[in-house]
Amino acid sequence: MAEHCTTSRKAHLARAAVGAAIVAGLFGGNIAAASADSAHEQPATVTAHQAADGNKPEKAGIQVTASQVLALARAQIGTSENSDGGGTKYQKWYASTPRAAETVARDGGTTAGYLDAAWCSMFVSWVGNQTGARNLIGWDAYTVAHAKWFADNHRFGDEPKPGAVVFFSWSGSKSIDDIQHVGFVVKDNGNGTISTIEGNTAGTVAARVRSKSQVVGYGYPDYAG
Numbered sequence: 001m002a003e004h005c006t007t008s009r010k011a012h013l014a015r016a017a018v019g020a021a022i023v024a025g026l027f028g029g030n031i032a033a034a035s036a037d038s039a040h041e042q043p044a045t046v047t048a049h050q051a052a053d054g055n056k057p058e059k060a061g062i063q064v065t066a067s068q069v070l071a072l073a074r075a076q077i078g079t080s081e082n083s084d085g086g087g088t089k090y091q092k093w094y095a096s097t098p099r100a101a102e103t104v105a106r107d108g109g110t111t112a113g114y115l116d117a118a119w120c121s122m123f124v125s126w127v128g129n130q131t132g133a134r135n136l137i138g139w140d141a142y143t144v145a146h147a148k149w150f151a152d153n154h155r156f157g158d159e160p161k162p163g164a165v166v167f168f169s170w171s172g173s174k175s176i177d178d179i180q181h182v183g184f185v186v187k188d189n190g191n192g193t194i195s196t197i198e199g200n201t202a203g204t205v206a207a208r209v210r211s212k213s214q215v216v217g218y219g220y221p222d223y224a225g
Contacts, residue, residue, distance in 0.1 A: 055099065055102075055138055055139060055140065055149060062132065062133060062135060062136055062222075062224070063224040064131050064132050064133040064136065064223060064224055065163075065223050065224050065225045066161075066162050066163025066221075066223045066225070067162075067163070067225075068131050068133075069127060069128070069131050069133055069137070069163050069184065069221070069223070070162065070163055070184060070186060070197065072127050072130055072131055073127050073184050073197040073205075074197055074207075076123070076127070076197075076199070076205040077197065077205050077206060077207060078204065078205065078206075079199075079204065079205045080203055080204040080205075081116075081119070081200070081203045081204070084116050085116045085117070085118070085203070086115045086116030086117075087116075088119055088122075088123075088199075089126070090119050090122045090123045090125075090126040090199060091114055091115050091116065091117065091119050091122055092115065093122075093126050093129070094114050094119075094122040094125060094126070094139075094141055095111050095112065095114040095115050097139070099125075099139050099140070100114055100141070103140060103141055103142065103145070106145070107141075107142060107145075114141055117141065118200055119141075119199055119200045120143065120181050120182050120183065120198060120199045120200040120201070121140055121141050121142060121143050121146050121182050122141050122199070123183075123198070123199025123200065123205065124137060124146070124165055124182055124183065124184065124199070125137070125138070125139035125140060125141075125146075127184070128221075133221060133223070136221035136222050136223065137165060137219075137221045138150065138165075138219070143167060143179045143180065143181065143182045144176060144177055144179050146165070146167075146182060146219070147167045147176045147179050147182075147216065147217065147219060148176055149219075150165065150219030150220070151176060151217075155219060155220045155221070155222070156217050156218065156219055156220070157217060157218055157220065158215075158217055158218065159218065160185045160187075160188040160194045160212070160215075160218060161185060161188075161218065161220065162185060162186060162187055163184065163185065163221065163223055164184070164185040164218040164219060164220055164221070165182060165183075165184060165185075165218065165219035165220075165221065166182065166183055166184065166185050166194065166196060166210075166215055166218050166219075167179045167181070167182050167215070167216045167217055167218070167219070168180060168181040168182065168183075168210065168214050168215060168216065169214065169216050170214055172213050172214060173216065174216055174217070175216065176216060176217070178216065179216050181198070181200075181201075182198070183196040183197055183198030183199070183201070183208070184196060184197045184198070185218065186207070189209070192211060192212055192213075193209050193210060193211055193212065194209070194210055194212060194215070195207065195208070195209055196208045196209075196210055
């Protein structure tokens with residue numbers, strides 16, 4: 001039986017009513033462990049580069065490998081949010097960055113709203129920042145905009161690769177606008193599933209096994225190896 005997200009939709013909508021949150025948690029699924037994950041409410045206006053562009057892809061001088069990114073992501077497994085859906089270092093870091101002001105200008109809300117907003121994309125962004133691969137992985141709090149950044153830069157496709165950023169829609173939709181969740185690909189299991197590491201899956205960072213049928217697409221950071 002699928003469980004409610006730790007970060008509930010009701011709680012996020014209440015915060016949004018006072019301008020404190022941008023995204024909300026809904027229901028999700030896991031074919032290996034039937035737990036619910038983050039799903040993001042679509043802001044009224046969203047484009048990948050509507051805000052000041054603090055998220056340009058750059059390769060020159062960046063020598064970060066997929067293995068390094070996955071090692072840091074794996075080391076975060078077990079990190080959990082508090083009972084209000086906040087308290088993680090990923091949310092605190094994102095809210096403190098200049099990127100947060102850019103995405104608030106694009107999506108609405110306040111930077112403080114990120115402190116207890118759905119954080120799967122913030123987790124991916126934090127790993128990129130900590131490993132020095134931020135300009136390869138991108139940084140955003142909204143899964144749809146994060147995916148569009150890869151697509152706009154011609155680095156989005158349908159082949160699972162280790163270290164790729166994987167975007168999910170629980171309905172099986174292949175539309176970027178329907179993306180609800182994001183994580184990192186660890187490997188293609190060769191049986192219609194992929195192994196992943198994800199933040200904000202049942203309120204924690206966890207390793208998962210997902211059906212490819214739930215994947216909208218993959219973002220490909222230009223790793224060194």
